[in-house]
Amino acid sequence: MKPVVSFCLSLTALLGTLYAATLAAAPSALPALAARVPSSAAAAQPSPVSPAAAANSAQATNAPNAMNASNAASSVAGSTTVHMAFSALGAYRPLNLRGLEDARVVNVGVRLDHVVTAAWLRLRYTYSPALVFPISHFKVSINNEVVATVPFDREHAGQIVTTDIPLDPRFLTDYNQIGLRLIAHYTLEHCEDPENSALWADVSPTSEIILDTSPIRLPNDLALLPAPFFDRRDVSRLRLPFVLPADADNATLRSAGVLASWFGALADYRQARFPASSTLPPDDQAVVVARSAQLPAALKLPPVNGPLLIVTDNPASVDKKLLIVTGRTAAEVDQAAAALVLGRTAMAGPAVQVAQIDIGAPRKPYDAPRWLPVDRPVAFRELIDDPNQLQVHGSSPDAIRLNLRVPADLFSWNGAGVPLNLKYRYTAPTVQNNSTLAVQINDQLVKSYRLAPASADDAQGRLQLPVLSASGNRSSSALDIPAFRVGSSNQLQLRFNLDSQKTGLCQSVASNPVQAAVDPDSTIDFSNFVHFAQMPNLAYFSNSGFPFTRYADLAQTAVVIPAHPAAEELEALLTMLGHMGQWTGYPALRVQIARPADIAQLTGKDLLVIGGNGSAPVLDHWRQALPLTIGANSNDGTTGGEGGTVTRASFSVKEQWRNGVHLPDGSAHLERDGSLAALMGFELPGSKGRSVVALTATDQRQLIQLLDVLEKPDRVSQLQGDVALVRGGEVDSMRVGEPYLVGYVPWYARLWSKAIQHPILLGVLGAIAGLLLAIGAFTALQELAARRRGV
Incomplete structure (x- = not known):
């Protein structure tokens, strides 16, 4: 029994020594790693961090995080440091936080074929000099878990501050939300005005998420497609090389173009570039498109007995993959490409042989999946993925944004706009104030509405809430968006500004209780337009691919393309077809x-x-x-x-x-x-x-x-x-x-379009028509009177 007890005591002492050594090493490990993350902005202006902030960062960074950061220094070969600016993550403008408590979220993805070994948040921000600094701060969270706090100090108030905040990589998953919550106070009194102008902080879009990542080897499995060739978690531009036979024929290039358009549709706003060569890339993923007899000699593949899709390792780089689209003939290669873009949900394993493929009926004009239907009113529910996208809260929330892509050749022959039937709900103020709803298209104001206060019964607490009724605090507005404000790619912005209901000192409502929402059954209608355009117009092509994307x-x-295209010309071919897929979604x-x-x-x-x-x-x-x-x-x-x-x-x-x-x-x-x-x-x-x-x-x-x-x-x-x-x-x-004209305008629309170009002549003709109508009416009345007298 004594040897066992002695062994346990020795083991405990050893573990305690190791743990103490780890804690001693942690403070020095983090600054060393942060120093090797270059930043020109940080070099231009040193990161002013107060002693309180430094102490807080040390408390927010626990020992396991420090150990992870230390291990990152000895990560496997091929590790990279990725800088993702907020502007590349959707925060194109400064994050303006206002009031006693306000929050913003930035979405960050981690590629499937990489693991994060260390992470930092490089925060660039400015805050009000009128705050109470011991209790005003930022809370930083990852997926709703608070991981750090950043206190404010008087020394750097009103200046641009750059602070590096170490993040525990164990909190990071495939999809992540980096949250910034402002906690602000301007007085230590028992009451504060939540709308006081002193309560503000702005976060720059140049703030960065910095990730140290190491590649991991994925299995050869078609079920992972489109990863790792395209990973929707990655917001950077897609660069995917294509390997094609030397002097590839039209059929092979067509199959490659179909794949490029599919990857372009997946990449969407990220943009996509597709370099082309006849050799395997030395350190990259690639798509290989060729008949079996033309495949690179370095590939060791099973026998090809028909249209075949294969995912395999790149012989030139073991942690990179090749997507091989092949067959014995050009027709089989084409079938394999079509099967990939239409039926990948049923694929699994390293290889799949296509038995049969039907690409369906030809598409109809103007029915691209990413374009709004232009033959009927479109409900907002069809434009969103989640109903929460139509809801906001707080006094000055960000705008509700709806992307509207329409054909470039829509023409308003009578000058009419785009009918918008808007239905919305909001927390009604108890008195008339400056609460408004602004409707904008492409950042241009269309109309602004003042939001009505609650009724007298509501204010006295006698409001009834009919759950299944359309009544209640619901309003609707019908307006026309000017046609000249609408292009092929648009964004409709609905901005609620819910004013403070403060009626006196310390007599305000709780912080940010107000909410607003737009009903999903609100509609926008492009069906009154005709398809007519004056060509050529490179703006139509560069924004939506028109006229090619009409189908x-x-x-x-x-x-x-030239008879013997160079590599740059093949890259232009594939990249332009990728743009077509981006514009149409097909x-x-x-x-x-x-x-x-x-x-x-x-x-x-x-x-x-x-x-x-x-x-x-x-x-x-x-x-x-x-x-x-x-x-x-x-x-x-x-x-x-x-x-x-x-x-x-x-x-x-x-x-x-x-x-x-x-x-x-x-x-x-x-x-x-x-x-x-x-x-x-x-x-x-x-x-x-x-x-x-x-x-x-x-x-x-x-x-x-x-x-x-x-x-x-x-x-x-x-x-x-x-x-x-x-x-x-x-x-x-x-x-x-x-110029030349494309499309069709009804005869009456053409006549009206010509007439309005000559207003004087139109006025004379109108007067003549009125005179003739009056004469006809007078004659008819005279005949009617004479007939009565004869009776």
Whole structure:
């Protein structure tokens, strides 16, 4: 018995020594790790942390968290540090926290193929100098678990403060909510005004979540798709290489394009880029699309006896995966691609052979899943994933936001707006105050409503609550959103401002008791519009892919590429089809890939032309119709500054306007020398109403610059007219060709549109019509009177 007791005492002493050593090492481990996380903003301005804040951080960081941070230093090879700014996580603007207690949440995801070994919150914030500092602070939580507090001090009040807060990685799961709650006080008296202007703190969108992650090896399982090739937990831009055979044929490129459009639809707002090569990437995931006889020799696969989908390890990098889409023939490869984008929910295991696939009936015009129906009123419940998205609380909550994507060619022939039938509920104030509801479209005010107070019976406490009745504190408003405010991609914003009900000193209601909600059966209606547009218009293409996305499956679209495309041209092909999927939310199952020799057979198609050399044969078919020619004078003997031949771009006709401003008559056409990329649109010669949009450049490398522009909203907004030149990331848009019309307008609408252009003539005709009507009525009354006298 004594040896056992002695052994237990020795073991206890040893554990106590190890634990004490761990606690002693913890304070030094965290600063060392934080120091190796670079931050230019933090370097520009040191992080002012008061002694109280430092002590609080030490208390918030327990010993297990310190041990995790220490272990991160010896993580496996391939570990990375990821910086995620709040602006990349949806907090595009500063988080404005107001009142005695207010909270905001930022959503953070962790990729399925990575594990977090250490984490920090780099918080950049400013707070009011009028607070009571010993008791005013931030509470930081992860998934509603408080993990740290950040007290305020007088020394740094009113300044931008940067503080690194270590987070316990064990709290982080696949999807996480990082919560910031302001606890603010401006007096130690027994009562405070919750709406006092001294109660504020702002958190900058440059604040960051910093994660140290290490890769983990996932099983080869199709059930995990689309992960790890696309992970919806990751908010960064999707970059997914495609491995294609050298000189891939049209059928193979079409299958790859279908997959690219599917991944683009999944990536959505993140954007997607699809580099192409004929070799396996050395350290990346990739999609391999080829017939079995064309697959890379390094792959060791089972026999291919039909359309086959495989997930396997990348031989060049064991922790990366390959998605292989293959078959014995081009038709089987196409079936495998269709099966992946349509039936992945039934897949499991490392490989699946497709027995049969039916891609369904062709899509109808304007029925893209991401577009609102334009033939009926649309209820708000169809625009949200969770009813809580239509509810807010607090005196100054963030806006209720609804994304509205509609066809670009909607036309209001009579000047009517978009009918909005809005139904909403709110905590009614007891007296008339400044509580309002503002309706905005794309941050532009449409109308603002003052919210009515409660009735006298309500104020006296005699309010009855009929649970199943539509009465109660419910209001409705019908208004028209001006048609000129609506584009192809819109956001409807509903902002409640519920004013304070304070009636005297210390006579206010409790902090933030007010709530408001918009009923899911509120509706918006685009059915009064017709489909009609003046083309070419690069704004339609760059914002929604119109006219190609008119059919979500691109059934009336052909993509024309050079006979021997370079890698950059293949990347442009796949990336543009990825954009089409992003805009429609549907894979391009019926797109056609063609070469210059096939153009004569492309009837009834709108053409997307991709060519990295302006003088390439792909554009020779329409040389007379092109609004822009590139390389036409490249052999005129002119030399550049370094002795090289100058590539020249010249316009076939004079400019009519540039960057939205009309130019005076007599303006000369524009010529430019040097490297540039161009996006241009024109009517397909010999095919009325059919459109051509061309992505071209002086050389293939410039195409990548054009793809970069299409991913930047501020640059996309500058793409207009029928020609846009891109050089050094700058955009010049202009109209140089003749417009044409697409769509249909009823005869009475065309007549009215012509009439309103001549108001004087319209007035004269109206007067004549009124006079004729009066004469007819007078004559009829005279005949009626004469008939009565005859009787």
